[in-house]
Amino acid sequence: MQILSRFEPYALALLRIATALTFISHGTQKLFGFPAAATSSLPAVASLPWVAGVLEVFGGALVLVGFLTRPTAFVLSGLMAAAYWMAHGPRSFFPLLNGGEAAMLFCFIFLYIATAGPGAFALENRKG
Secondary structure, three states: OHHHHOOHHHHHHHHHHHHHHHHHHHHHHHHHOOOOOOOOOOOOOOOHHHHHHHHHHHHHHHHHHOOOHHHHHHHHHHHHHHHHHHHHOOOOOOHHHHOOHHHHHHHHHHHHHHHHOOOOOOHHHOOO
């Protein structure tokens, strides 16, 4: 339906914003125990979970506001691919069985955003 295509930049922006807000909450849980306590203790500075949390918070914030969206989304897609294969893939090939649905979806949503751009309401779309 061509009539819906005029809403494409806004739908992409909504996908970008909702994904970023959800992604940021994973990082704040790792780094600060917020909005819910982490399942394990807070990670040591410079450990792999700490680096992931920093990328989730700051990368998620960049995607949220639409600044450096494509390169940031590409890095976050790679982060989620690595997280999937390191933490979930060894348990089972199937995401439903290994608990990796969120990592897999984040990976492909960020890959899509990296190729499609930020959509509407992005700082990088502002003129001057």
